[in-house]
Amino acid sequence: MLFDRISLVDAYGALQITEANEGKLAKILFHKTSYYGTKTVIRFDSLLELKTFINTSTSYQVFDPNCECATCDESIWTLLSFNVELPLRRYVSFVNNLRGLFESAEGALLNKLSVDALRAVFTSNIRLELLLNNFECVGYVQNQGKFVTPCDYIEVVKNGFYEEMFVLYKKTKNKFGLTKSSLFVDTCNDGIIETPYKWTTTTTTNAPLYSVETMFSISPTLPYTYASNVPNTPITTSNLTTGEEATHVINIIGGYPWINVNQLTYTVSGFGVVFPQHGVTLYIGDHSLNVLLISGVITVAYTHFVGTNNLVQMITITDAPAPGPTTTSTTTTSTTTTSTTTTTTEAPIVLW
Secondary structure, eight states: OHHHHHHHHHHHHHHHHHHHHHOOEEEEEEEEEETTEEEEOOOBSSHHHHHHHHHHHSOEEEOOTTTOOOOOSOEEEEEEEEEEEEGGGEEEEEEEOSSSOEEETTOOOOOHHHHHHHHHHHHHHHHHHHHHHHOOEEESSSSGGGSSSGGGTOOEEEOHHHHHHHHHHHTTTTGGGOOOEEEOOOTTTTTOOOOOOOOOOOOOOOOOOEEEEEEEEEEOOSTTEEEESOOSSOEEEEEEOTTOEEEEEEEEEESSOOOOGGGEEEEETTEEEOOSSTTOEEEETTEEEEEEEETTEEEEEEEEEOOSSOEEEEEEEEEOOOOOOEEEEEEEEOSSOEEEEEEEEOOOOOOO
């Protein structure tokens, strides 16, 4: 009840000043604002009765802030009204007009010292409400004070709003003659018997596992074509469950840098496929084939989508047809000698 004490001690100090300037106070009325709402509490017949209540119900709590938050059932007390006893035992009531001022139906006015003191409490409560709505303080274990050495392992996590409130709380110790202190007891959690949690047991059935493999067959027909990073055995991925994917990749390098993915032909399960350009993904059922041309190297990637059985895929890659050889003939004529020379030259390699 840290917030309760801060707000009550501030109000008590202001009422002390008011009683010293105006006369004896009576019928002091507060309402409590907590997280769950606001309610009016009993009237205090005198300032002494209010002092007794503060010392009894909201005495200064002694605790270690490194081990405990000490926040429990927090509320803010706002002064609503009070009576001032005038000569001949006549009373004038002053009511909070919710703007930080107290007004009297009889038109009586309070001394400026009293007005300033009461207004300061009203301003303080506005800030206190902000702290109440935003403070955080969480301990690893509730009611830590019951442990023998709680600070040896308890960690308390706080935010800046709690730290600001705690500074205000420490200032209330022995303030305005409110000297009573007591050891903090966590009444919010005291006496709570935790019911053991009944764990439910579940039987886990292992999902069936599958494997997928891709066999890349490279069959070059021209002398300048060879493959790199192409295994002679299938590429296999195992321990896959239904819905997972596995991608198998090879890189194909030519004698010269490739300039077009269609310089090669691709056959998947006996069906030839043609790519309009590199980077296009062709879907074959739930699976896909992708051919990329990167820095003169053709990369072929085949992605399996795992269903409910093992998968095997054969991909055959060969050179595309190339132009054949050409023949040129040269004839030289002279008046004395006639000679004919014929030369056959292999056609140059054309990269598409």
